[in-house]
Amino acid sequence: MASKVISATIRRTLTNPHGAFSRCRHLSTAAAATAVNYEDESILMKGVRISGRPLYLDMQATTPIDPRVFDAMNDSTIHEYGNPHSRTHMYGWEAENAVEVARIQVAKLIEASPKEIIFMSGATEANNTAVKGVMHFYRDTKKHVITTQTEHKCVLDSCRHLQQEGFEVTYLPVKTDGLVDLEMLKEAIRPDTGLVSIMAVNNEIGVVQPMEEIGRICKEHNVPFHTDAAQAIGKIPVDVKKWNVALMSMSAHKIYGPKGVGALYVRRRPRIRLEPLMNGGGQERGLRSGTGATQQIVGFGAACELAMKEMEYDEKWIKGLQERLLNGIREKLDGVVVNGSMDSRYVGNLNLSFAYVEGESLLMGLKEVAVSSGSACTSASLEPSYVLRALGVDEDMAHTSIRFGIGRFTTKEEIDKAVELTVKQVEKLREMSPLYEMVKEGIDIKNIQWSQH
Amino acid sequence: MLRQTTKRAFLGLASRNYTPFAVVSRLYHPNVIDHYDNPRNVGSFDKSDPNVGTGLVGAPQCGDVMKLQVKFDGSGQIIDAKFKTFGCSFLFCLFFLATEWVKGKSVEEVLTIKNSQIAKHLSLPPVKLHCSMLAEDAIKAGVKNYKEKQAEANGETVEA
Numbered sequence: 001m002a003s004k005v006i007s008a009t010i011r012r013t014l015t016n017p018h019g020a021f022s023r024c025r026h027l028s029t030a031a032a033a034t035a036v037n038y039e040d041e042s043i044l045m046k047g048v049r050i051s052g053r054p055l056y057l058d059m060q061a062t063t064p065i066d067p068r069v070f071d072a073m074n075d076s077t078i079h080e081y082g083n084p085h086s087r088t089h090m091y092g093w094e095a096e097n098a099v100e101v102a103r104i105q106v107a108k109l110i111e112a113s114p115k116e117i118i119f120m121s122g123a124t125e126a127n128n129t130a131v132k133g134v135m136h137f138y139r140d141t142k143k144h145v146i147t148t149q150t151e152h153k154c155v156l157d158s159c160r161h162l163q164q165e166g167f168e169v170t171y172l173p174v175k176t177d178g179l180v181d182l183e184m185l186k187e188a189i190r191p192d193t194g195l196v197s198i199m200a201v202n203n204e205i206g207v208v209q210p211m212e213e214i215g216r217i218c219k220e221h222n223v224p225f226h227t228d229a230a231q232a233i234g235k236i237p238v239d240v241k242k243w244n245v246a247l248m249s250m251s252a253h254k255i256y257g258p259k260g261v262g263a264l265y266v267r268r269r270p271r272i273r274l275e276p277l278m279n280g281g282g283q284e285r286g287l288r289s290g291t292g293a294t295q296q297i298v299g300f301g302a303a304c305e306l307a308m309k310e311m312e313y314d315e316k317w318i319k320g321l322q323e324r325l326l327n328g329i330r331e332k333l334d335g336v337v338v339n340g341s342m343d344s345r346y347v348g349n350l351n352l353s354f355a356y357v358e359g360e361s362l363l364m365g366l367k368e369v370a371v372s373s374g375s376a377c378t379s380a381s382l383e384p385s386y387v388l389r390a391l392g393v394d395e396d397m398a399h400t401s402i403r404f405g406i407g408r409f410t411t412k413e414e415i416d417k418a419v420e421l422t423v424k425q426v427e428k429l430r431e432m433s434p435l436y437e438m439v440k441e442g443i444d445i446k447n448i449q450w451s452q453h
Numbered sequence: 454m455l456r457q458t459t460k461r462a463f464l465g466l467a468s469r470n471y472t473p474f475a476v477v478s479r480l481y482h483p484n485v486i487d488h489y490d491n492p493r494n495v496g497s498f499d500k501s502d503p504n505v506g507t508g509l510v511g512a513p514q515c516g517d518v519m520k521l522q523v524k525f526d527g528s529g530q531i532i533d534a535k536f537k538t539f540g541c542s543f544l545f546c547l548f549f550l551a552t553e554w555v556k557g558k559s560v561e562e563v564l565t566i567k568n569s570q571i572a573k574h575l576s577l578p579p580v581k582l583h584c585s586m587l588a589e590d591a592i593k594a595g596v597k598n599y600k601e602k603q604a605e606a607n608g609e610t611v612e613a
Contacts, residue, residue, distance in 0.1 A: 048486070048490070356539060357539070358539050358540050359516075360516075360542060361489070361540065361541050361542045361544075361545070364486075364489055384516065396513030396539075399513070399516035432492060432495050432537050432538060432545075433538070434509065434518055434519070434538065435513060435518055435539045437497065437520075437537060445513065
């Protein structure tokens with residue numbers, strides 16, 4: 001029955017002159033002639049027809065998969081399809097072997113032991129497990145959690161969930177450069193503090209926290225230190241022993257790996273205990289039950305190995321591109337502010353505020369560049385980015401921010417084009433901005449009484 | 454249903470699924486994109502001109518600031534309007550419409566323009582309805598400013 005349907009469909013498609021997809025072109029020239037949108041390989045983007053695809057400069061959101069990682073995954077998908085937890089036959093052993101190799105690759109990247117790596121579905125699950133799992137395990141003696149105001153939403157939301165359960169949470173403010181104030185952290189630690197959770201590299205502004213110092217403070221006070229290192233691994237040198245980290249969340253799709261897989265580093269000496277979120281057959285040391293996604297895990301391992309080999313080269317390449325981007329824009333525009341510390345920053349993240357120009361309208365104009373913005377209009381809640389507000393950025397500047405993400409595969413030509421387009425759009429929007437006009441006339445915007453809604 | 458899925462999956466077309474673009478273009482009505490790319494009625498009049506009313510509404514903190522200027526002739530009819538905006542792309546469209554609608558109207562007629570009319574004309578998504586309120590407020594502020602200028606001028610004439 002199904003084969004009849006399939007053959008009928010193929011016959012119909014091959015003879016159908018109105019095939020809509022470009023791949024049909026090699027089957028029928030009539031299809032090519034009538035395929036409206038794809039005959040010249042151009043696409044409709046925000047109302048404008050552009051040839052090719054937009055430049056991808058949003059590496060903090062996700063990264064394209066490295067072809068070498070894809071090769072490793074492909075191979076594994078076809079051949080190692082057994083359940084890695086099947087103990088009784090070769091298929092299971094092969095799959096388990098693949099998973100263990102990946103475990104070693106991930107562990108090497110962060111200077112940990114393979115026994116300390118627990119594979120999960122991503123950094124979100126790892127963060128949830130770390131925050132909730134630790135506090136639930138120690139709920140009788142520990143009631144307090146410390147985190148920062150600039151953490152990723154999954155950590156903040158997990159903390160909010162803990163608050164509803166009766167725990168207390170301190171959300172540490174950050175300085176204007178995005179870094180945590182170590183004195184405030186010391187003062188916030190109490191005898192019943194069960195966890196300190198501070199992310200290593202911020203996804204929005206790219207600042208790198210002083211991990212060794214934070215780790216030392218936590219060790220002195222004997223408080224477990226959890227870090228969300230999704231944006232850090234493979235990009236900056238990570239050493240769990242130097243950082244004195246008890247738990248670390250990792251994500252594959254931020255380092256040119258596949259989506260849907262991540263890991264949690266759980267220290268063994270001294271041991272940190274936690275309650276698992278997923279109950280079941282006791283896989284992954286009992287901390288994450290469920291059949292591991294072998295192919296995803298293999299991809300994650302391959303991505304980590306590549307990252308270890310290419311970290312130094314990537315950093316040099318990306319740093320050059322970051323300077324090219326920033327200098328290119330600053331040469332032609334004034335009123336450009338970099339959000340977050342320039343000294344303690346990951347080079348691939350550049351979060352810029354363009355004064356007097358709103359973020360969403362700038363994004364609308366940057367049709368050929370894929371970037372993201374911290375402005376209110378791009379979020380469903382119409383609130384500007386909470387990270388920028390935590391930095392103490394003026395509210396009008398928080399609406400003007402654009403985040404450029406540079407990665408391993410970004411080219412000089414892409415950066416030059418992005419600079420050209422950004423400068424053009426910012427100049428055009430400033431001409432249309434009443435704030436810019438007022439500033440040119442010498443009016444101080446901060447002294448005006450605005451009529452708000 | 455089965456036929457559709459088999460057609461896509463069998464010919465390996467499932468990966469090249471272009472429907473996300475359809476979603477993006479649904480988010481931005483073609484009118485909105487057109488008004489953003491080809492802005493009309495953008496600019497300024499001389500603020501000190503007694504026949505020009507200036508309305509400045511919104512706040513940078515909200516990410517919405519609009520300046521609407523209307524030029525009247527001697528008899529209280531609007532002959533031209535211009536705007537400038539710090540805000541999202543929807544505002545360009547909204548304010549273009551607002552400036553078009555006020556042209557040729559008298560002071561009383563212009564005050565009857567409601568934000569709901571503008572929103573309906575543009576099929577604004579619910580999350581953007583507050584922008585249409587700003588358009589209505591800007592028109593009212595512009596007219597109020599003109600009336601104040603007229604009252605001042607008349608007051609001076611009477612006193613003189």
